[in-house]
Amino acid sequence: MDVEGFGELLQQAEQLAAETEGIAELPHVERNLQEIQQAGERLRSRTLTRTSQETADVKASVLLGSRGLDISHISQRLESLSAVTTFEPLEPVKDTDIQGFLKNEKDNALLSAIEESRKRTFAMAEEYHRESMLVEWEQVKQRILHTLLASGEDALDFTQESEPSYVSELSQPGRSSLDNIEMAYARQNSYLLEASVNVAIGHLDYHSKALLLQSLAASCLGESFVGRCSLVLIISCLEFPCFLSPTLDILQMYDKPHLPSFQQMSQPLRIYKNYTLVMVFGNLQQAQLGGVPGTYQLVRSFLNIKLPVSVPGLQDGEVEGHPVWALIYYCMRCGDLMAALQVVNRAQHQLGEFKSWFQEYLHNKDRRLSPATENKVRLHYRRALRNNTDPYKRAVYCILGRCDVADSHSEVADKIEDYLWLKHPPFMLPTVLLCFPPGESHFLANQQSFLYFQVLFLTAQFEAAIAFLFRTERLRCHAVHVALVLFELKMLLKSSGQSAQLLSHEAGDPPAVRRLNFVRLVMLYTRKFESTDPREALQYFYFLRNEKDSQGENMFLRCVSELVIESREFDMILGKLENDGSRKPGVIDKFTKDTKPIINKVASVAESKGLFEEAAKLYDLAKNPDKVLELMNKLLSPVISQVSIPQSNKDRLKNMAHSIAERYKAHGISTTKPVNSTFFLLLDLITFFDEYHAGHIDKAFDIIERLKLVPLSQEYVEERVAAFRNFSDEVSQWL
Template sequence: MEAEGFGELLQQAEQLAAETEAVSELPHVERNLQEIQQAGERLRSLLSWVSVTDIFLLSLDIFHISQRLESLSAATTFEPLEPVKDTDIQGFLKNERDNALLSAIEESRRRTFLLAEEYHRESMLVQWEQVKQRVLHTLLGAGEDALDFSQDIEPSFVSDAGVPGRSALDSVEVAYGRQNVSDMWLMVKQMTDVLLVPAKDTLKSRTALDMQMAFVTQALQFLQNSYKNYTMVTVFGNLHQAQLGGVPGTYQLVRSFLNIKLPGPLPGMQDGEVEGHPVWALIYYCLRCGDLGASMQVVNRAQHQLGDFKTWFQEYMNSPDRRLAPATENKLRLHYRRVLRNCADPYKRAVYCLIGKCDIADNHGEVADKTEDYLWLKLNQVCFDDDGSSAPQDRLTLAQLQKQLLEDYGESHFSASQQPFLYFQVLFLTAQFEAAVAFLFRVERLRSHAVHVALVLYELRLLLKSSGQSAQLLSQEAGDPPMVRRLNFIRLLMLYTRKFESTDPREALQYFYFLRNEKNNQGENMFMCCVSELVIESREFDMLLGRLEKDGSRKPGVIDKFAGDTRAIITKVALEAENKGLFEEAVRLYELAKNPDKVLELMNRLLSPVIAQVSAAQSNKERLKNTAVAIAERYRTQGVAGEKSADSTFYLLLDLMTFFDEYHAGNIDRAYDVMERLKLVPLSQDSVEERVAAFRNFSDEVRHNLSEVLLATMNILFTQCKRLKGAAAGTPGRPQRSMEDRDSVRRW
């Protein structure tokens, strides 16, 4: 009751006292109104800290408190008592006191339920977020699998023979433990050989001018080397037709190659021939093989037929960035537009467009009839400087080329369903690494290649990652340049390892190690989260995290190869197991992490419900008992102790388990001796108050078993009583213990 209420009550009481002063039948009040108000204030202050637990403990005093609670008519419902008449002062005060008690009980009960509901809600939200992420990953993985292309067109890069046993890894995935795919990795190595020191800001580094120029240069070198190898294979496979001879070099190689590719003169060729082959075709294929010196050799042999081209080509060859001076470039482009745009010689037009970076709309299909040829020609036309001298139709930026390949043409144009590796090559050679990996990941049989390429890019700090774990596999974020795409690296690895993490946890752990510096949406370390889930799902606790030896030392597990602070990881896994309700597993893990407080806390929680049960072989109680005894012996031998209350509760529960085992086995006297030593229940009238006071200090795990303890003790005393009745009273030689037992039984 508030102070204002007491003040108003005081005024009403004073008025009532004045009106009824002469009435003799009213009950006598030993305190004046001021004293009553002060007593009420003291009662209100005392009730402010009363809790449900305190009320419950008070109810245990059966000799004093139970009679008081019997007078509370609403004790079972905790509803306010009915008001009494204004003239019944004693009844009014008693009613107010009882209502205050009931209000305190109800308020404490309400707060307890609200707190429990809040904890439950928070726990459910955390669990739901985790489940939602797993479901989202699974659905996205299934959706991407649904987009899988036909597997009958392009053969696998390694044998399809599977690995015997229970492994869920396929032959390609297992092959990464033995060998790599040469063609693809040559390209990856070429494109990533652009940095000596890993970049601190990947986005800034990837979009820098010098980096983009390096990517184009590396891509051109790869395409040129590949084409030169192709010409060599063609020539040496047709030596009779190729008529290879002369000084070894690119010029002789191209000349022999043209003997196979272009046998005899073709219509439309201009400016004569060199050794029986069209001059512009020789120049083009020497350029295609990446040998400017061989091209210059052809130019020198036909210089009188090429006009100003020799001068322009010399400048182009001597330029470090393979770019003509603006004035020279304008002259060449003007000459091209006026004279060569409609030229019948496709090789001549292609060569002019290459060194002059002009007419970017012409795909030169007569010459560049393969995707690699088209890509090589377009990369040669890419410009990086904007000096204003180039018309829009003569300027091709890398971003424009990327958009053209990824969005304008897309997968259908390149027949990605029939040639997925070719489309991957197109995207990768134009520095669209994330889009290339995401595309290849959708092809089931090439998924492992995509993952390992992403790992290389990640380690070299060349991979643009999504900022959020819930983002799509390939996404574009606000503030990024138009053609920048980001890869959800975390999701990529989790989708990839999902199918074999339960059968091959060692291999999955090695992939998770790449996530050691990544955080999820809750700010948790992804390596620790993945390891935690992996251990719980695979149940390979000893193999992954190590095991505890009999002497208390820890035998290392696989995790020791990846982390220096294994205790933090083991503790994380233990916490996850505890949150999932896997308390026995959590006990093992907390003991492995050298955390006796949590070990004892969880063991107390596990032992409390089973200590009163009858022991049976292979029962839940027997298993927990063996675990608890082993822990107790180990801790006592090593001198390990947990927090004081948890430690005392643990050993008390073990003693109570011994008590019940003796009781259920019929060893009444032994059970009585155990209970007498424990001093848990009063066995004499003098010890009642002491035991009730001591009971307040026991934990809930012990209190919950009080009813079973009392019942078993009463049965023991009853059995002893019946046994004593059979003995003659005062018989000589009667044991003193029997007399004491009889006294105890009578007192109960």
């Protein structure tokens, strides 16, 4: 049965093959297995693509249909949309069609005006954005520059030094970032600022403020350091009113020949005389003090301690048992030239022409010999005294004739003050600066920070001395407060721009003059503790009350605003508004009576940073009700439809708004009508939504009917539409 079936099948196949070969029109195609497989794959891919596309269409139809969309009209709506982004001019019409031409011209004029207005609006927006970005970047750049330390030659060295500390580095535990020394400075600084404020308002005279300056100067590096006559120059400057003149340019110091030199200042000489007094009264038995009170007897007693036995090499005899040149030198060192002349008169037969030279030196107000006499002294020194064995004689001749500046006189100048006094007799400040080449390497500044600071300070290089001391972290507070005292005395040469390095030289300044970036110095110092000790930081910022930044903004206002925004200590710094509308004073009241400009400035900064709630409170504190309601409208508008939940954002803002409304109504505080009406309308809308969410539909309907915001019947449609145009954006977006 199976064989017959296969035979029949074979017969049919042969028949079909014969019929196919017999048709001449059809070409005979022979395919191998690979070609047959490829053809099958192509047919299969076509079927799958068509099937998947149909499946995707079905799924999309089901999804859109479940959302209630009319699928049949979607393609028509999409085709009706236009992707044109600009207004296209209308097609021109024939000139004979007058009505069409006029209509087309009118439409073109309107479209042109709209397009021009759009371009102008976008250009203005881009310009405002660019200016805002430039101002913001400038502020960020200044903040970065104040944070980073100076680069180049003024870069700060953070390497640890082996020099022992002069102060205790232990700090009390707590949230404060200030250590014991810095906190002590802050307290002293507070006293000084109170004096400055009282002087400004006439409650304190300048002499009392000067005493506080002396107290701050004495605390800068300790009493022992002041005793070695470093910062006493600050105090001594109080003797010269020219330094304190408000109209004096500090650069004039380098051009006025009548200003005192280091040797002419009475305070450093008086301190050395006090040093001899201490030595004498501390060793009365050895000093053998007696005779007529005066410098001469004091020096005699001092030499009994300084030179208890005869020193070989001293020349020209003695006066009352003491070397004559030693007596002359120490009388001059104590600042008493008449006492030195007394010694010269007693030994004049041993000194030759020196008496006449010394008298000329004494009677010259600039303490300088005439050129002819000076040449004689120098010639005599080169011929007879250069290699003299008496160090006191060589030192005295070098003072009179300015001889041999290379001689350090180490036998008699064993302290830096003596060294500077010998090296720079009555030279003016420019000469002192230019004639002092030794630098940090000469004095081993890394190992002897205080010594090199004294050298710079005593040679009137105040700015360089402060910048050098500021390099070391543990000495930074001392440097800052030295700068504060000099700043108050108007003796600090400041940089003209805040972007300058900590220590810089500007075009037009004398070659040896350097300027200190005082603003950067203060901001670098306060950066450490302004977040934890804003009260103390504010005291330091007050020194910047007369400084301006590159935008002409007051630095005190700018620093206060940044400090308040970053620390969020609004109530402590700016004060607090009581329930009765009165203002509780803050720390800022310590520095000024009129606090409104400062509070308005902080509020403006907070508003520009998007802190609308804080800005509204600050404007309320500054008695600026229009800005308060304007910001409250912006805050209330996004939340009026939200459900009121305790402690939520809406609940807080609603309570704040009701408090403001009640207080303004109770005290009769008036604002502009548009802002006021918008504010109270938003409060009514909040009440409407609260009633709605609470399920009180009738009450909510009564509120919306009373507000007359939406037409509840056909006859009020036109009226409500006309009124809609008068609503602000905060209200209209909810209608």
